[in-house]
Amino acid sequence: MGNMKARLVWLVLCGIWGSTWLFIKLGLADLPPFTFAGIRFVIACTILVSLIRIRGIQLPKARADWILLAITGILAFGLNYGLLFWGEQYISSGLAALLQATIPAFGLVFAHFHLPGERLSWTRIGGVILGVCGVAVVFSNQLAVAGSEALAGCVALIFSSIFVAYSNVLVKAYGKNLEPAILSAGQMFFGLLLLRPLEYHSKVTRCTFIGRRWQSSRFFI
Amino acid sequence: MAVIALFYLAVVGSVIAFLLYYWLVLNIDVTKSMLIALVTPVVAVSLGMIVLDEEIGWRTLIGGAMIITGIAFIVVCKAKPQRSTEDAKDFQTSA
Numbered sequence: 001m002g003n004m005k006a007r008l009v010w011l012v013l014c015g016i017w018g019s020t021w022l023f024i025k026l027g028l029a030d031l032p033p034f035t036f037a038g039i040r041f042v043i044a045c046t047i048l049v050s051l052i053r054i055r056g057i058q059l060p061k062a063r064a065d066w067i068l069l070a071i072t073g074i075l076a077f078g079l080n081y082g083l084l085f086w087g088e089q090y091i092s093s094g095l096a097a098l099l100q101a102t103i104p105a106f107g108l109v110f111a112h113f114h115l116p117g118e119r120l121s122w123t124r125i126g127g128v129i130l131g132v133c134g135v136a137v138v139f140s141n142q143l144a145v146a147g148s149e150a151l152a153g154c155v156a157l158i159f160s161s162i163f164v165a166y167s168n169v170l171v172k173a174y175g176k177n178l179e180p181a182i183l184s185a186g187q188m189f190f191g192l193l194l195l196r197p198l199e200y201h202s203k204v205t206r207c208t209f210i211g212r213r214w215q216s217s218r219f220f221i
Numbered sequence: 222m223a224v225i226a227l228f229y230l231a232v233v234g235s236v237i238a239f240l241l242y243y244w245l246v247l248n249i250d251v252t253k254s255m256l257i258a259l260v261t262p263v264v265a266v267s268l269g270m271i272v273l274d275e276e277i278g279w280r281t282l283i284g285g286a287m288i289i290t291g292i293a294f295i296v297v298c299k300a301k302p303q304r305s306t307e308d309a310k311d312f313q314t315s316a
Contacts (some may be wrong), residue, residue: 006249009241013257016241018264020234022272027226040227044235051236097262104255111252118252127295131259134287138263138280165255171243172251180243184236 034085038195041077041188048185057179060186068174069186076167077191080160087156090149094139099157101135104128106165114173253296259288 027036052059060066088096105128111118136143145151167187175183245254263285270281 006245009245010249010254010257013238013241013245014260014264016233016238017257017261019268020230020238021265022268023226023229023234027223027230030223036223036227040230040235043227043231044239047232047236048240097265101259101262103258104252107252107255111250115251118250124252124295127291127293128256128259130291130294131256131288132291134284134289134291135259135262136284137287138266138284140280140284168246168251168255172246176247180240180247183243184239188235188239 034195037081037085038192041192041195045185045188045192048181048188052179052181052185055181057181060178060182064174065178066186068170068178069183070190072167072170072175072183073187073190074194075163075170077187078194080164080167081191081195083156083160083163087153087160090147090153091145091157092139092142094142095145095154096157098132098135098139098143099154100161101132102158103161103165103168105132106162107168110166110169111172114169256292256295259292263288 024036031039051057060069084096084100091099108118108120108124108128112120145154171178171183178186242254242257263281266281267285
């Protein structure tokens with residue numbers, strides 16, 4: 001990270017996303033996860049759209065930009081969160097955190113093929129492996145996988161990491177001309193198109209989202 | 222309490238966070254921006270320990286040290302990737 005502003009933003013984001021789980025814990029005392037996340041992103045999307053209008057930011061005109069927003073939105077918000085909500089019913093919060101920590105590992109692989117400036121190197125591979133192992137150590141008392149449902153939950157979490165990593169790399173590779181506000185709002189909009197039916201489905205089937213497990217389990221949202 | 226939580230998560234945890242995140246993605250290596258995923262669990266656990274007044278265990282200390290070392294490894298040690306002229310120009314202006 002070459003400049004101070006980028007480093008500062010990086011640290012601020014660690015603080016923000018590290019603090020969200022406390023508020024998720026508070027919110028989940030009153031609302032189920034899908035509803036809670038759904039309302040959260042509807043509010044956020046509305047604010048972002050208002051911001052875009054107030055600041056007079058031009059909406060993308062190229063079809064390719066809309067396709068990028070749709071694909072990355074479905075990957076990063078729809079599939080990512082959908083799989084997380086589903087998978088975290090069956091595994092511990094620590095294991096969920098560990099599996100989410102594989103995002104940069106998958107990101108390295110995808111970036112290698114899509115971004116000429118971010119090829120795999122031993123330094124990057126070693127650093128990410130050390131980091132993922134560090135997360136494993138932090139949650140080493142919660143990593144047991146018991147039963148096929150827990151295994152399915154792990155697979156869901158791994159795929160959610162793959163999808164969000166791929167989405168990030170696609171944004172970097174093909175979204176350079178898009179404003180962060182357009183990217184955020186567009187992705188949330190397309191992601192919500194997928195999340196809302198899932199939320200409805202979860203209500204209909206009365207999936208039991210066990211708050212105890214869920215409450216402390218979502219770190220990167 | 223749910224209203225306060227929703228407000229924080231929508232405004233700070235979503236609007237501000239994703240605006241900052243995509244700015245970051247577009248301005249530094251995406252592989253470095255994704256390293257945030259390694260740090261947030263430790264921040265979350267540490268915050269919980271502060272809020273819940275619990276002691277920080279050896280797992281968090283050792284694991285946190287490993288994560289920071291891993292990230293430092295990536296950030297400090299400069300790789301020498303193949304780079305096209307255009308990408309090299311982008312890197313100079315952004316990273």
